[in-house]
Amino acid sequence: MDFYKVSVIVPVFNASKYISKTLDSIINQDFDSYEIIVVDDGSTDNSLEIIKETLEKTEIPHKIIHQENAGVSVARNVGIDESTGDYLVFIDADDHVTSKHLSTLYNGESDFSLILYVKEDGDRLIDMDTYTEDVISTYDFIRKELNMEITFNFFQLMYRASIIKDNDIRFTPGVVYGEDTEFAHKALSNGKEIVINNEVTYYYVQHSDSAIKSTEYRRFGVIEIFENLADFYNKNNKAELANLIITSRIPKAIFGNMNFFFHNGYDFDEVMAKMKELDLFTKLSRYQGDSKFKLKIRLFLLNPKMYYRTWMRLKNSI
Template sequence: MSIIFEEDGAESVDPSIIVPMYNTEKYICETLNSLVSSDFQNLEIIVVDDGSEDNSLQIAVNWFQQRKQAGKVLSHKNQGPSASRNEGIRLARGKYITFFDSDDICVAATYRKMLHVLDRNPIDFVIARGVSFDNNTQAVSGFPDSYVWDSILQGRTIHISTLMQEPRIARLESSSVLRIFKREFLISNQLTFPEKLFFEDAAFHAACMLRARRVALLGETLLFYRVGREGQTTGSFGKKRFNMLRILDIIREDVEQNDVPDSIGANLIGLLVRMVVWCSEFCAYDDRPTFILDAVKRLNAFPKMWIPLYASDYAYDDWERELCAAITSCDYGKLAKIAENVPEDKTDFNKNEDASLIGAILDNKKMHSIFKKANRRIKNITQSLKTRSGN
C-alpha cells in the first residue's frame, strides 16, 4: 500500500468517506465533486485505488491537489473493493465512517441530515435511500427496496427503531454506500468486508444487522447509482456471479454464531433470495442450472422457518411467494421459470421526495459553476426526475 497524496485538513473530521476506485477515469471527478457539493468543513475523503490500469489514480490526485481537500489517495495492487474499504476503515480519522463508489453521484446535502440524526440519537448507523440512473439516457428508477421503505416509513421522514421492533430493516438493499456508521460500532464489532469476493456488501449488511442495537432510516435520497456503464461488475455476465454462493456461506456461518430472531432472519433471507435470482439472471446460460442448484442448497441450510415466514408475513407479491415455495420444495424447474420472469418494478417516486431531492441538487451553485461536466450530468438527471414527478 502506497500513500500517493495526503492532506490532514482540520484536527477533527466528520465524516470519513472511503472511496474504492478501479478504472473509473471517466467518472471519478463527477463522484468527488458531488461528495463535496455541500461544502463540508471537516470532511475527509479516502480514495483507495485498486490497481487501476487507466488514468484514475492521477486524475484523483490532481483533483485533491487542486481543491486542497482533506484526505488521502492510496494505491495498492488489484485486490477487489473489499480490501480497499477495509484499508480505509483502518486509516479513517472520523467519528463517523461511510463508503462511496467511484462512479456514482451523491446528494451531499443528505449527508448533513444523516449526521444530524447520528449526533442526536443513540443509534449505530443511519440509512438513506438510493435511486438508479442509466449512464446513457440518465433515466432514473427506484431501488428494488422502495416498497420496503414505504411500508416502514408510512409517510414519515425519519424512523428510529431496533431490529426487533422493525425487522423489515434487514430486508433493505445491502449497499453500504447508503449508510453512515459510528466508527465505534464498526471497530468494537470488528466489522470488515470479506476480501477477494464480489457481492461483499451483502455479508457486511448481514453482519451489521445482526449486531445493531438501534438504526435510523432517513427517507431522503442520497445515492444516484450508475447503471449501464462499460466495464461495470454488477452488470456483467460470468463466473463472478458464483461469488454469491460463498457470500451465502459466510452469512450462514455468522447466523450460526448468533441468536437471530426469526423475524429478522426471515427478512434477511428475503433479501438473499432476491439477490440469488438477480445473480442467476446474469450467469452465463450454461452455468445457470448449476448456480441455481447450489444456491437453493445454501438457502435451505438457513433455519427452516425463515423462508416460509418471509413468504407468509413479509413477501411483496405472489411472485415472491411462489419463489419462496419453489426454493423450500427444491422445485428447480419451477424455480428456473419463476426466476426468468422477474416482474417489472412499477414503483413510482414520491413527489415530495423528488422535490426535496431536486432542491438539494439545484442548491449547489458552487458545484454548478466550477464543475461543468458534473453539472451537465446532474441537470440531465434532474430533468428526468422532474418529468417523472410531473413537475
C-alpha cells in the same frame, strides 16, 4: 492527528471516466469537519493522476493511498484503517452525491443514519425504496430486510466508526458479490437504531456499456455470504435472524438470481448444472413463508424445464 466528524472512503480502480465528477460532488458538500480518503487499487489507467489533480485544488483534508491491485474489499478496509472520523461513509468511484449528502446523514447521535438513492442510467433515473419509519431499531431493520419487506444498499448508510473498529468489522477480501451486504449486516447487528431520512442524496450510476453476462454466475455467490451471516447470527444469539436467512432470504435470493439468468438469456441446462453444483435445489426447498411464493418454488422443483418454458412465455407474471 486530526479528527473529523466524518470520513468519506472512496475505493478506485480504473475509473478515469467518472472519478473527477465523483470527487467534485464530495468536495462540494455543505458540511464541515470531514476528510476524504481515496484508495487507488492499482489502477492501470490515469485514475491516480486525475485524483491528484482534483484533490490538490481543494482545502478539504484528504489522503490519497495507492496500493497494488487487491480488490475493492481490501481498498475499503485500508480506508477504514486510515480514517479518523467519528462516522464513516462509503462512495463508489463512479457514483456521485448531492451537496447535502453528509449534512443529511449526519446527526452526531445515532449509530447509523440512512438516506435514499436513485439509479442513474444515462438520462434515466430509477427511484428506489422509501421507508415508513423515521427511526427503527437495527434488529427490526435487519429482520425486515431478510424478509425482503424492505431493501437497502450499504452505501446508503453512515456508520459510527467505533462500531466498525471496536468490533473488527471489515469487508471480506476475495468475495466478488455480496461483500457489502455482509459488512452492512454485521455492522448493523452491533448497533441500536437507524435514523432514516427519505431524501435522495446518492446517485448510483449504471453503465449501459457494461455487459450483463460479465457477471457470469457470481451472483449466486451471495448465497455463501448469507450462510456465513446465518452462522454469525447464531454465534451472537440471534437465532431468529439466522432462521430467517435459511428459510426466507436464501431461497428468495436463489430464485431471484435464477430468474435473472433466464431473463438475460443464459442457457437453461447451464443454469441448472450450476445450481446442482452449488446444492441450490436443496436450499431452495427450505423456504417457509408466503404461500404464493412457496407454490412457485414447488412448481419449479417438480419440473424445472416446464417452469422455465412457462416463465419464458409469461416472463414475470408467474
